Amino acid sequence: MPEVISRLEQRFRRRPLVWISLAFAGGLWLNGWAFAARPLPAAGLAGLPAAAAALLCWSCRLGRRPVPLALLLPVLFLGLGLVRGQTAAPELPYPASLAPFFARPGTVFAARIQAPPDFYPDKTRLQLALEYAEVDGRRIPVEGGVQLSIGQSSEDWTIGSRLLAPLTLKHFHNFGTPGAFDFEWFMGARGLYARAYVKTDGELTPLEAAAVGPFQRVSDAAAAAIDRRRQWLRQWLHQVLDPPAAALAEALFLGYRHGIEPPFRDALNRAGVTHLLAISGLHLGLVAVSLFWLGQTAAGWLLPRLLRRSSDRPAAWGVALAGALLYAVISGLALPTWRAALMLICLAAATLSYRRPDSLSFLAAAALLMLAADPNALWQVSFQLSFASFVGILLVYPRFQPLLERCQPVLGRWPPRLLEPMVSAFFLSLAVSLVILPIVAYHFHGVSVAGLLANAVLVPLVGLLVLPLGLLGMALAPALPWIAEPILRVDGRLLDLVRVLVGWFGDWSWSYLWIGLLPLWALIGCYGLLALLLARGPEHRRRRLALAAVVALALVSGVLGTARGRLATGSLEVDVIDIGQGSSTLLIFPQGRAVLVDGGGTWDNAFDMGRQVLAPFLWWRGIRRLDLVVLSHDHPDHGNGLCFILSQFTVGEYWETGYTERSDGTTATAKIAGRRRVPVRHLTDLPRAIELDGCTLRVLHPEPRQSDPAAPPGDLNNTSLVLAVRFGNTQVLIPGDIDQSIEKRLARGEAVSGEGLETLLIAAHHGSKRSSGTDWLDRLGPRAVLISCGFENGFGFPAEATLERFAARQIPVYRTDRSGSLYAVSDGSRWRFRTHREDSQQ
Incomplete structure (x- = not known):
């Protein structure tokens, strides 16, 4: 035992910062894992670090260490991490002072812009720190942040500006599906607890700066000046470059990443080079090295006599550090930039104090400082990937040095020497990938296979050519624009080449491998x-x-x-998936066959519902193969989410009506199914009934039309496929978005009846007032109604009139906007129900 303690102390003394940082991060993790839902009382919270500190003081006072220092300090920092995690936890769901104003639309708030504006192609976003609300002539203090979206902005809003704004506050809301991204916590960790929207910034009134101390006044003025310079450079980039190149340039040089169009962002992800847009160690390292060399050269030319008495390194380091930090500030100081800047400061401090730099200790110091300042960063993917990348560079990359040395005799010759940066970049990418791929697979459910080759080409291109030329052009732009513009135009051609290469790597059919949920x-x-x-x-x-x-x-x-798939349960399972304002229903039959009806989606498809919500839900369900995918009708809130599913899942058949309002007469989902050779059936050749695992699936509506089936007959909602599935003495109806006119016609027919059956009804058209009519409900006599609708959606679904019709018949109602995903299970005689939020609370 003494030998073990001695070895432990030796390792601790070799790199104490590493062990202390790991202990502090462990305390944060322990708080998030064990005490997030039930915070510790104040006495228990302070007990662990206080006990460790007292024991440490007692040990030092005795002049000996009865308890090893290698154990005491980590325990102390474990307790400090636990305490810091508790004190920094966001106040969810929102601060108490903000609660009354969610029910007061148009309330006038005074607020301060607390972060640089974010620019999108169709809007500008401001992060506001609320100060007070004006109610009936009174100023009521309010705490909490608001994310404000401005449709059209003509003012140059900067960080630190104060404004008066009439805001209708909306809640942030998570998707109620297992494993869904915790958006409420993510925004709360940034101090944001509500969202709001204004059409133009003409609705906002600038206010004078508040009375603050001299230090705060100077700090606010400096931040506003830097923000104005960033925005000026962004506008200059758009004046000189074409829009696609300008969007990539502002992401690389200034940190504005929201201007990149979704297809190119997807190509970056598939090619495994998204990190190029994160201003981090690569960018700051090149700037620091260049300025260090310039500083040494300038000192040798201008101050030769001074160099006889002292070294040029302090001056060169000062220039390099100042320039790199200025670039970090100009780029917006994102998380990877913070980490790289802290590493650079630690490296400069060690070098100037003539100590041997230890990279792992620098990394640990940067992590400790960042986590102490922002404990919630531990749970952010960018933080995890950032530090995992550095671990790969520091620990794994040196293992490839023997291979690089073997290649040196060949690469040292001309012209193979030109390939040396690419070979080094390949092994560097391999080292980083080995460390970050598990994290990427865990959070994003897939990995880029093409990333090794793509990084070998793009990292040298961006790091050695694109970045230096762009930064040089921006540095010269304010004073010498006639020199800066030609430099930037040359850089624009290189950016075009980067876009072409990213698209080429991303288009490979095997470039990205979807893994599914990684436990x-x-x-x-x-x-x-x-x-x-x-x-x-x-x-x-x-x-x-x-x-x-x-x-x-x-x-x-x-x-x-x-991932082996569903096993036979002998029951019919119906999942109404919470995909926001839309509809998606999963049917799992008694022998394990799976049918997906609709996939939800947003109207502009800016958020890929299939990738972000639907696919993870199916993977959680153990489903990688769908026997049948059905599109009820070609509206975005039903079909856009199916695009990803049809692209990445094995699908037996695809059904749709064939009705569409698209100019080419073909739905996007049918095109994808055709490319993947999935059998496509339209209304004219759909079977009216099929048997699946002892269940009968019937198509009740619409009737097939023999002439021009692609022309929608009137309202596309009323062309929805209406499906009924019967299992024993139970049935479920999925009516799409039909209204009461179709419901009445079906209710008068013989195909629809609830007599002798326990019926589960999916509410038509998300519970709108034009659906779920009296004839329909009286005919079916449903056991329960499940409504798929978005939280605080702009349509007012479900309508009060519809809810009153359900209440008058004492029909239980389950809603995705309140309960998350809804689950119903039939054993052939009766339905049983549960919801996602009920499961989460157990």
């Missing part, structure tokens, strides 16, 4: 396997490799086991 235990296992493979020392090498093989086999078996 937490698999994530931990991946890093355990990596640690076994990278462990140093020849001792027990065979044992390590054998253990690594066992871990790898267990990981593969476990992941494949979670």
